[in-house]
Amino acid sequence: MxxxxxxxxxxxVNRDVVRSLVETGRTYYITxxxxxxxxxxxFFFPWFYQLYYGxxxxxxxxxxxxxxxxxxxxxxxxxxxxxxxxxxxxxxxNSSWRKxxxxxxxxxxxxxxxxxxxxxxxxxxxxxxxxxxxxxxxxMELWPNFKSPLLFDVMAITTYVTGSSIFIYMGTxxxxxxxxxxxxxxxxxxxxxxxxxxxxxxxxxxxxxxAYTFLAVLIIPLAVSVxxxxxxxxxxxxxxxxxxxxxxxxxxxxxxxxxxxxxxTVMYMLRKYMDFGQYITKLHFDNLGKLLLVLSLIWTYIxxxxxxxxxxxxxxxxxxxxxYKLFGYYxxxxxxxxxxxxxxxxxxxxxxxxxxxxxxxxxxxxINIGMYTERFLIVGxxxxxQYLPDAWGLYVxxxxxxxxxxxxxxxxxxxxxxxxxxxxxxxxxxxxxxxxEPEDAPDPAPQIGAPEWQPxx
Amino acid sequence: xxTNALGLFHAPATALxxxxxxxxxxxxxxxxxxxxPIEGVEEVLGENKSVIKRFTFFGAIFGGVSGFLLAAGTAxxxxxxxxxxxIITIPPFLIITYELTILCGILATVxxxxxxxxxxAIRERVYxxxxxxxxxxxxxxxxxxxxxxxxxxxxxxxxxxxIRELTExxx
Numbered sequence: 314m315x316x317x318x319x320x321x322x323x324x325x326v327n328r329d330v331v332r333s334l335v336e337t338g339r340t341y342y343i344t345x346x347x348x349x350x351x352x353x354x355x356f357f358f359p360w361f362y363q364l365y366y367g368x369x370x371x372x373x374x375x376x377x378x379x380x381x382x383x384x385x386x387x388x389x390x391x392x393x394x395x396x397x398x399x400x401x402x403x404x405x406x407n408s409s410w411r412k413x414x415x416x417x418x419x420x421x422x423x424x425x426x427x428x429x430x431x432x433x434x435x436x437x438x439x440x441x442x443x444x445x446x447x448x449x450x451x452x453m454e455l456w457p458n459f460k461s462p463l464l465f466d467v468m469a470i471t472t473y474v475t476g477s478s479i480f481i482y483m484g485t486x487x488x489x490x491x492x493x494x495x496x497x498x499x500x501x502x503x504x505x506x507x508x509x510x511x512x513x514x515x516x517x518x519x520x521x522x523x524a525y526t527f528l529a530v531l532i533i534p535l536a537v538s539v540x541x542x543x544x545x546x547x548x549x550x551x552x553x554x555x556x557x558x559x560x561x562x563x564x565x566x567x568x569x570x571x572x573x574x575x576x577x578t579v580m581y582m583l584r585k586y587m588d589f590g591q592y593i594t595k596l597h598f599d600n601l602g603k604l605l606l607v608l609s610l611i612w613t614y615i616x617x618x619x620x621x622x623x624x625x626x627x628x629x630x631x632x633x634x635x636x637y638k639l640f641g642y643y644x645x646x647x648x649x650x651x652x653x654x655x656x657x658x659x660x661x662x663x664x665x666x667x668x669x670x671x672x673x674x675x676x677x678x679x680i681n682i683g684m685y686t687e688r689f690l691i692v693g694x695x696x697x698x699q700y701l702p703d704a705w706g707l708y709v710x711x712x713x714x715x716x717x718x719x720x721x722x723x724x725x726x727x728x729x730x731x732x733x734x735x736x737x738x739x740x741x742x743x744x745x746x747x748x749x750e751p752e753d754a755p756d757p758a759p760q761i762g763a764p765e766w767q768p769x770x
Numbered sequence: 771x772x773t774n775a776l777g778l779f780h781a782p783a784t785a786l787x788x789x790x791x792x793x794x795x796x797x798x799x800x801x802x803x804x805x806x807p808i809e810g811v812e813e814v815l816g817e818n819k820s821v822i823k824r825f826t827f828f829g830a831i832f833g834g835v836s837g838f839l840l841a842a843g844t845a846x847x848x849x850x851x852x853x854x855x856x857i858i859t860i861p862p863f864l865i866i867t868y869e870l871t872i873l874c875g876i877l878a879t880v881x882x883x884x885x886x887x888x889x890x891a892i893r894e895r896v897y898x899x900x901x902x903x904x905x906x907x908x909x910x911x912x913x914x915x916x917x918x919x920x921x922x923x924x925x926x927x928x929x930x931x932x933i934r935e936l937t938e939x940x941x
Binding site: 458460464472475490491509510511513515520521523524528534745750 | 780781815818820826866868875880883902904
């Protein structure tokens with residue numbers, strides 16, 4: 314890689330990361346309070362309102378029965394994709410530039426999945442019966458249908474949440490131990506429990522290395538399967554524009570694309586507000602920018618292919634769906650998506666752009682706006698134009714749905730803000746691995762046991 | 771009572787060399803504590819076999835078999851004929867099989883990691899907090915005072931900055 318700042322010592326890494334956990338400024342509290350308020354007011358309040366008055370409070374109705382809830386579900390699942398997947402791929406390919414950023418990217422995965430699962434709950438009319446989707450013997454002999462893509466979803470997402478949580482936790486055990494030794498009070502007790510008694514012996518490192526690699530190998534195909542399965546929720550229907558074999562790779566690429574853009578956003582925030590400028594450098598933005606460029610080209614190719622397939626099918630229903638997508642009621646959204654996700658990312662060809670922090674932040678946000686639009690269009694345009702004209706109809710989200718969409722963002726930010734105060738946001742031991750190995754002669758840096766190494770409350 | 775001689779080193783290469791010397795002098799396998807994984811430990815101290823791969827393999831097999839049985843068993847228990855299609859349909863059930871293969875593989879890997887690393891640690895073990903920051907520690911079990919002195923001499927000769935005598939409880 315490596316880190317741009319060559320003068321960082323091992324002790325500096327410990328100190329900086331512990332500082333990010335124990336020192337909390339006003340900005341943090343203000344952001345957290347805002348995120349919690351948005352979550353309560355925009356997410357939970359409208360949801361309870363909808364539970365009280367019924368699903369009619371949302372704009373979903375025939376034929377637009379999925380609406381923004383399902384679009385948000387796909388969006389958040391998609392956003393979850395890059396974190397753990399990218400981390401696993403880069404771990405197996407031994408890419409050292411991953412080390413400063415993967416922890417936060419994995420956290421993004423985890424919390425996106427939590428928000429995605431919540432969106433399913435919101436879309437359910439009676440979420441208290443969600444356990445009916447789980448396979449267990451019961452007196453009503455109500456067995457789930459394992460041939461349904463919805464059940465595939467339940468299995469895949471449950472596995473992905475479990476795998477992602479374990480992956481992020483396993484990778485953090487050595488860091489919990491490092492933080493444990495420098496904290497006191499309730500934090501110390503918490504990290505004693507979380508670190509499980511880690512000492513950093515060669516046997517422990519050996520076991521962690523094996524386990525971590527096996528987990529990475531298992532999670533890569535899992536991540537690909539999750540979004541493929543989400544795509545089958547749509548592709549296994551016979552709705553024109555949805556019933557396509559390209560949907561699985563289309564969804565997977567779109568998911569990795571939006572997830573990578575999400576990582577850029579998160580990296581910018583961590584760099585700026587957690588003071589990790591020494592660790593999250595231009596190199597990371599440059600590499601993420603290259604990745605985004607490749608993904609945008611693949612995504613664009615698949616979009617062109619989707620149009621071509623519709624045109625080449627020669628069927629009137631596909632023609633109608635195509636025409637409606639390009640020139641119908643939702644066409645402005647389609648062209649906005651093309652602008653944000655296919656045209657604007659061409660700027661990434663320039664290295665100067667890729668290594669400029671603010672432009673990268675703006676582009677990453679635009680890409681995710683475009684990707685949300687893509688998910689909305691998949692749900693909105695396809696259901697609006699099915700086979701018979703008497704089944705046609707428009708879907709427009711209600712205030713409740715729009716509010717819940719904004720609230721879901723608040724929920725994600727809340728969870729992430731809590732995360733950065735419990736989990737070390739960058740990996741202490743892996744960042745150290747990217748630094749020059751200590752030489753025989755001790756440097757004049759402060760020694761262990763000196764006053765600055767006393768536990769920090 | 772057996773004690774542990776612990777030497778603190780500044781550089782991983784020196785610590786590893788010291789561990790190799792201790793092993794060559796007939797001590798039980800020394801242990802290294804470090805803030806990062808050290809390359810080449812197995813070449814010096816011998817292979818450190820891990821059982822984790824067996825856990826992963828058998829966990830994944832168990833998950834795959836139970837996934838298929840869950841889906842197929844459910845279909846047989848609650849027969850729902852659709853258009854003359856088979857009750858046990860392979861393509862959709864393979865997806866459930868696939869997901870449970872991975873889920874159980876993951877859970878078994880974690881179990882294997884915990885067991886082979888003896889986590890969570892219930893009792894106190896030899897530990898120095900510096901090894902989580904920027905020092906590399908070599909520890910070796912010494913049966914008596916004489917062997918501790920020998921270990922101390924080897925560690926000091928190898929360039930240890932500091933030598934400590936630690937017991938399991940008094941770490």
